[in-house]
Each structure stands twice: as structure tokens, then as C-alpha cells.
Amino acid sequence: MKAEIITIGDEILNGQIVDTNSAWIAQQFAPIQIAVKQISSIADTASAIVDALQQAEERADIIVITGGLGPTKDDVTKHTAATYFNTGLVRDPQVLLHVQEIFSRSRTGDMPDINKQQADVLANAHVLFNDVGTAPGMFVRQNGKYYFFLPGVPYEMKFLIEHRVLPILRDLSPSTFVYNAHLITVGIGESHLARQIEDIENAMPAFVKLAYLPKLGMVRLRFTAVGTDHSLLKAETDRLASLVATRLGSYVVAQEDISFQEVIVRRFSEKGLRLATAESCTGGNIAAELTAIAGASQMFQGGVVAYANQVKVDVLQVDVATLQTFGAVSEAVVRQMAEGAKRTFDTDYAIATSGVAGPGGGSPEKPVGMVCIAISGKTETIVQTYQFKNDRAINIQRATIAALTMLWNLFQKEESDPVE
């Protein structure tokens, strides 16, 4: 079954809010084999709503309309839908009681007359009772299509999808299945990757699709199979994913849909390994990305943001002479920073960065975008210099991914080649 989501409201169109509802709805629909084919954000006007409904009917079986159900005058959804379905609005007594009850519990107590209109529903609709707010949802079945009208407030919408919409949809399509498999790769670009697995991709059966989802420094591969035989879908998709995983070898860091940062936190935690950071140009970003993962405290001991040179000397025991001879942005200094962090925080691994993030601070010898990164592991310290570009935010992000990739590579080498 195909679905379309229509979100109504000027605050999305003028950029004041980001539409996170649609992605959430799509995530709920995927496991029950309902594919969202289009998401349209439209204005709060009768003509925009009518056009959107007409066009959605051409493309989809299920049409979810969110927003535009509030009591204020700029919400025209219900009246427009009534005209569109050639029906009227009726006041639902159960909803009216519920709305009055919510108001009687509020601070002011008295309910403006305008709010009674919240209890008006399409005469041809089945009411989707909204326990957590005043605007009821509505389900209309007409012309062989299924329409769900929901409020735009995220937690009300989520309540109605979970408790009212999904149970209805589950009954509609018990026969097709969707199965997904994921591979997370690091250290190889999208096009190199595509070339390495071209033959596998060309030989894939038609019911499996492969998508490349690149993000700075990593590429996510998503295999999606659709069909009626669930065990066949699963078997074939898993077989293809593991064929690709074997071909790509150590570029694959995870066989599920998680971030590279989460892979590192999990694997280090499993192995009982401890990590520290000593960041200059990345300014705490590496620590922040790792500690954004729940459970990071299992493996992350701590870090230093060593912006001033004195901090490099005082906290990380970088040698003053080395600093003076080679400068703060140098392989010699970043090596000492990593080794100093490993000692200070008493860890198995430490990451250190030093560079010219920009836009100022560059020189002919050390231009903007030059970043030195060191990883100190159990047996050795590896150091590399990168030359990124002019944008400060991107340089910080690239240096972060480069450092995590170096950490991962050293970790893999040392784990496959144990110290003891």
C-alpha cells in the first residue's frame, strides 16, 4: 500500500519549524509494509488543501493529513474537507464533553465558545478519539481511499497514530512485507564503494533495492526488499548484505543501522577499553560526539580541550622545546598530546588533534585547513597530517571523522594482533 503525507501550516513553509512529524510517521509505516511515496507541506488555504487531496489520490491509497485542526480562524481544514467530501460537520457529544473537561481542569476554567468547534467532525468520518488534546482525529473511507486527519502537535499526532491509526492500517494489508538490512562503511567514498560491488549490485534480484546514503566520511548502505514471502525476502537480503560485507572487508564497521560513533562506543565498551581525548582544533567536538551516545561513560574517561599552548604543557605534559621548535600544529606536538592524554586519563587509547580550523590563523607553511591527528594505542602512536579547506565548521567535522577513522583502524589492527 502507498501512502502520502500532507502537512498543513504556514510555519513549515516559512521555515519557522522543521517538519519532524512526517519522518516519524514514515518510520511507523515502514514495518507494516506501507511505503510513503510523497510528503507535501502546503499552505493553510482551501485551494491548496483541495489541490493536495486531489493529487494525493492519484498517487496513494492512504492519505494522512496533519495540522490545521485548531480552533483559530486560520485553520480551514475541516470546512474544506467537508466541502471536498460533499458532506457537513456535526458536533460530536463525546468529544465536546472531553474538550469541556480539559478546560475545566485548566487554570482559567472558562471555555471560549470558539473551542466548542473543536468537537465538530466530518459527518462521514469515524472519530479518532484524542485522549491527550482537544482536537479529535478523523478517519474517512471514500473512493477506495483511506484519509486520516490528525492534529499537527507532535505528541497528539503520535498518540493518534499509535493508538488509532496503526490498528486500522494493520487490518488493511496483511499480505506484503518489507525487509531492510544495513551496512555502515567508513573510509571509502561512495563511488569507489559502488565500483567494488558493481557485479553484486547488477546481479541483485529485482525485489531488492540498494541505496547509498553518504554522510561526511561514511556511507550507509541500505538493502530494501519488498514482497509477499517474508522468509524469502529476509534470506535473500541478508545473503546479499553479507556478500557485500565480505567484499568490503574492514571498511564495514557495523551491520546494523547505527552511527559510527555508536559503533566505537559499543565495541570499546565490549572490550573493556578506555578512551581519552586531547583536542585543540576540534575544540571538544570529538568528546561531544562520543558522549552524545548513551552509555559512553562505559569507555570514555575524559578529555582536555587544549586550546591555549599553556594547557598543552600543564595538563598534557607537552614538551616546551618541542612546542617552540615545531609549533602547536605539528606531528611532534600532537603525538605528545595523545601520549600525555593517555597517561593523564589512564586509558588504553587517546585521540589528539591540532590544526588551523580557520578562517584566520593560516600561514604559508601551515595553511587554514591543515590538521595533525595522533592516536595513541596499546602498542604504538600513529600520526597523520590532513589538508582540509576553508570552512571552519566543515574542517572541525572532517577532522573529527578522520580522527575516529584512525582510532578505528588502530583498534582493529591491535585487536586482531593482540599485545599479550
Place this chain on the structure above:
Amino acid sequence: MKAEIITIGDEILNGQIVDTNSAWIAQQFAPIQIAVKQISSIADTASAIVDALQQAEERADIIVITGGLGPTKDDVTKHTAATYFNTGLVRDPQVLLHVQEIFSRSRTGDMPDINKQQADVLANAHVLFNDVGTAPGMFVRQNGKYYFFLPGVPYEMKFLIEHRVLPILRDLSPSTFVYNAHLITVGIGESHLARQIEDIENAMPAFVKLAYLPKLGMVRLRFTAVGTDHSLLKAETDRLASLVATRLGSYVVAQEDISFQEVIVRRFSEKGLRLATAESCTGGNIAAELTAIAGASQMFQGGVVAYANQVKVDVLQVDVATLQTFGAVSEAVVRQMAEGAKRTFDTDYAIATSGVAGPGGGSPEKPVGMVCIAISGKTETIVQTYQFKNDRAINIQRATIAALTMLWNLFQKEESDPVE
């Protein structure tokens, strides 16, 4: 002028990513009087693209298409557009050189043939040169409409909108002027703010519009005036902005469109003040947000991410007995962390955080979302405990803003009441 945004890609439709690009684009268009009338997220198929282009032409003058310009075969945008415009693809030599140059700087060096296709552009297009990535943008003017094809990677899209698209669009309507003024407020909610300036807002002339743009812990006020008399627009908008600024007093941290973080970096730098951080639950996020601002090294000395308790003792000289008596998440410990950081990094101010970011680690006495924050200044250390909610990412973000707000308040107090 009316605009429509079409975003191409299955990863939005299946809910794997949220479309933040469209809201950002709408925000850029608003000040130059281009209203986004619809945002459509569609599948990566020729038929979906053709339908979306046809329908957008009915509604809009300017059509922005993002995504679907990568080199792999799941991207069909360029070929579909060529058919749609009844034209072909030509290889652009300047773009080809640029793509080859990017590959020659990468580790592997050799460029797969498939990437040459990145240099293929619509024969009827004006190339929008992409300095920050391999996929060029394209501008097509046909049937009285303006089409902009852009990559979907956010920072590449943003670069092209800012440097290529906006200059073209500004030339389209040169006779009217738009003038913007901004106020950044911190520490006051949107509705309280609106109530405080209600009379000023009601008395504003029709050609000035005021938008409230709230973000965690801060609200940006944007005054936009549109008309033909530039000096009148400027005079009236500036007058209103300064009227509002006077009314709001110290809630206003800047009278230009910059972030709160940038306000802090600038004001501390101007005053020659130095700052350090000691972060536990925020995990380096405060340091990362401050050092994301160019010039932060003027005022930011460094920080410690004190995740493990031992780090709090060893690096920040937190007293072991205090830790044992009150626990890591306590006002007593966070006070010592701030004072320890000020000593260790030899600064005028230090920020410290300690809390239960979640989702695990909570207890009845110290539930998930409890965060203690201390600011040590020139004359005193202030401490406060907050109770946020259950989401780890939001708790880290809220704690960051709360800490910066406390820092700002102490800074204002101490600066208006100097120590010497």
C-alpha cells in the same frame, strides 16, 4: 514571487532523515520576499520527478530541486530533467577539473570513471559552481520559470544557496527593497516576550513585520520591512528595533543576527576576559559550541571533559570527601569543578556541569535530567540545579544553554559592578 521546494530521495520518505534543508531555504527566501508555497518530498524515480516538476510549475515561479545529483545509479534527477527540458547533458570542463582535483587530494587518488558523470550538466543550464563538493548546481530558465537544481548534502546546498542562488534571485526584483533588523534575546520565553512588547507590536506600520524565531533557551526577533523607499524602511525598522530593545533591557544580548555563543566570544574577547570549561554531563558540548566560533581562541583557554570521577579529582582538584558525601551530581562538586577549572586554566571565568543526561543512570534522589551547573567568576561562584526531561540529546543542549545564560548573567553583573 512564489517558490516551491522539491526534495528528492527515499531516505526522507522512509523516515531515515528529517528534511531540514527546506526550512533553511525558506528562511533564506523570506527576507527577499520570496514565499515558499509548497514543499514536496518525492521518490528518486523519473515519473515522480516529472510529476512534481509539472505540478510545481502550476503553483510557483521559482522551483528549487535538491538531492539526487550523486554519481551512483540510484540518482536519476539529471537524466530525467534533460528529458523533461527536451535537452541533453554536456560534460563541463571546469567542473570536471574540479572533481578530478578533489579526487587527486584524497588518499586513494585515482578517480572512478563514474565520477566523471558528476561533471555532466544540463545543456540548457547555467552551472552553479560548487566549491565545497563534487556535484555542481544548475540554473535553468524556461517557460518563464526559474529552476535551481542543488545537491542534497546540507552544507553543499547551503553554500550554493548563499553564493549562487540568492544573488540571482536578488537581481530578479531590484525595485523593491527589504530591510531586516534583529534582536537576540536570552532568558525570556516567546509568550512573555510577546506580552511585554504587545503595544509596540500593535502600533507597528503595515510595512514592517515582526517574526519570533525561538530556539532552545533563546528567541530571535526579526523585523522585516519591505517597500520602495530604502531610507524610510531603514529608519523606521531601526527605530522600532531599538524601542523594543530598550523595553526588553538585559534580555537582549545582541542587536544583530548572530548566535548567543558568538555574542559571548565577542564580548569576552573585547574585555580581554578568559574562559575555561569543566564538563561532565555536557561531555565537551559547551567547549565545542564556543570553539565553533571563529576567533574563540582569543578568550577560550581550554576545558576538561571530566567524565570519570578520577578526572574530577586529578585534573580539577575536586575533593574526594566531597565527591563521596554528595556524589558527582551535586552543587558542592560542580562548584569545586568550576573553581578548579579556573585555577587549572588560569582564567577569569569557568563553567562547570554535572548531571544525569540519561537515558540510564537515574535514581529517585537524582533522576534523569537533573543537572547542576556552576559559574565561577571574578568575585563569586554561582550554582544552580535544573531538572530537565528524559531525552539525552535535548538535556545536553538545554544544559549548554542554561550554562551560557548563567555565565552571561554573572558577566553582566560583574562588569556593571567592577571588581577593582
